[in-house]
Amino acid sequence: MLRPFATLLLLCVSLVELHAQEEKVDGTQQLAAAQQRLKKLSATEYDLDGIRINAATREVRIPTQVELKQAPLEYMLVHETGKTHESVLTTAVSPTAVQVALLLANYQAATEGLLTKVPEEERPKIWKEEPPAKPGANRVKIEVEWKVGEETKKTPLSQWVQNSDTRKPPPDLETWVFNGSYMDERGFIGEHEGSIIAVWLDRGALMNSPAEGAWDDSLWISLPANIPDEGTPVTVIITPAQP
Numbered sequence: 695m696l697r698p699f700a701t702l703l704l705l706c707v708s709l710v711e712l713h714a715q716e717e718k719v720d721g722t723q724q725l726a727a728a729q730q731r732l733k734k735l736s737a738t739e740y741d742l743d744g745i746r747i748n749a750a751t752r753e754v755r756i757p758t759q760v761e762l763k764q765a766p767l768e769y770m771l772v773h774e775t776g777k778t779h780e781s782v783l784t785t786a787v788s789p790t791a792v793q794v795a796l797l798l799a800n801y802q803a804a805t806e807g808l809l810t811k812v813p814e815e816e817r818p819k820i821w822k823e824e825p826p827a828k829p830g831a832n833r834v835k836i837e838v839e840w841k842v843g844e845e846t847k848k849t850p851l852s853q854w855v856q857n858s859d860t861r862k863p864p865p866d867l868e869t870w871v872f873n874g875s876y877m878d879e880r881g882f883i884g885e886h887e888g889s890i891i892a893v894w895l896d897r898g899a900l901m902n903s904p905a906e907g908a909w910d911d912s913l914w915i916s917l918p919a920n921i922p923d924e925g926t927p928v929t930v931i932i933t934p935a936q937p
Contacts, residue, residue, distance in 0.1 A: 763782075774888075810904060
């Protein structure tokens with residue numbers, strides 16, 4: 695089942711302690727408006743602004759396209775109005791809708807796992823790791839799927855990024871952290887900045903890499919040999935991490 699709307703809003707609000715009541719209202723209104731656009735397609739399938747949600751398998755499919763085949767990276771997916779100059783993929787789907795879709799599919803936004811491999815001197819002082827209510831519920835598997843002629847290709851998203859020192863994909867990026875973005879006086883920060891999946895540690899992005907070196911914004915570059923041509927439609931597929 696999809697998570698009830700009242701519970702969804704409670705989870706969204708609890709992502710961050712807001713400093714003023716007017717900030718809370720603004721952020722929750724953004725999230726509530728996205729949830730109201732949810733359409734039921736079948737007994738188990740839903741659509742939210744082009745995002746497909748399977749309530750039975752918890753699979754979430756996001757339509758995107760290749761923005762950059764070869765570039766230094768901080769992100770793997772951003773909104774088309776976001777930091778497109780440092781992201782492999784872009785999407786017309788709003789980050790708010792992506793966050794709502796993940797919460798409805800019963801993923802739990804939590805920061806646990808983001809700082810595990812970050813050296814103490816590199817750790818942000820303004821936030822700390824918080825576990826999800828259900829252990830592991832903020833871990834997700836992310837894959838990408840695209841067409842080459844009549845053939846469908848599919849690979850882990852981690853195979854599209856490489857460490858600029860080793861020239862290899864990160865070996866410790868089997869799963870990503872769904873930390874969920876936060877709200878402040880600007881509203882929902884994921885929406886404000888357009889950041890959805892980050893390979894460089896960004897608390898404002900919805901999902902982050904927990905890999906060794908994720909805190910270093912100069913370490914990551916795309917792996918063009920694995921990436922289709924710019925402009926190619928790509929579906930980002932999010933599924934539960936295996937225990």
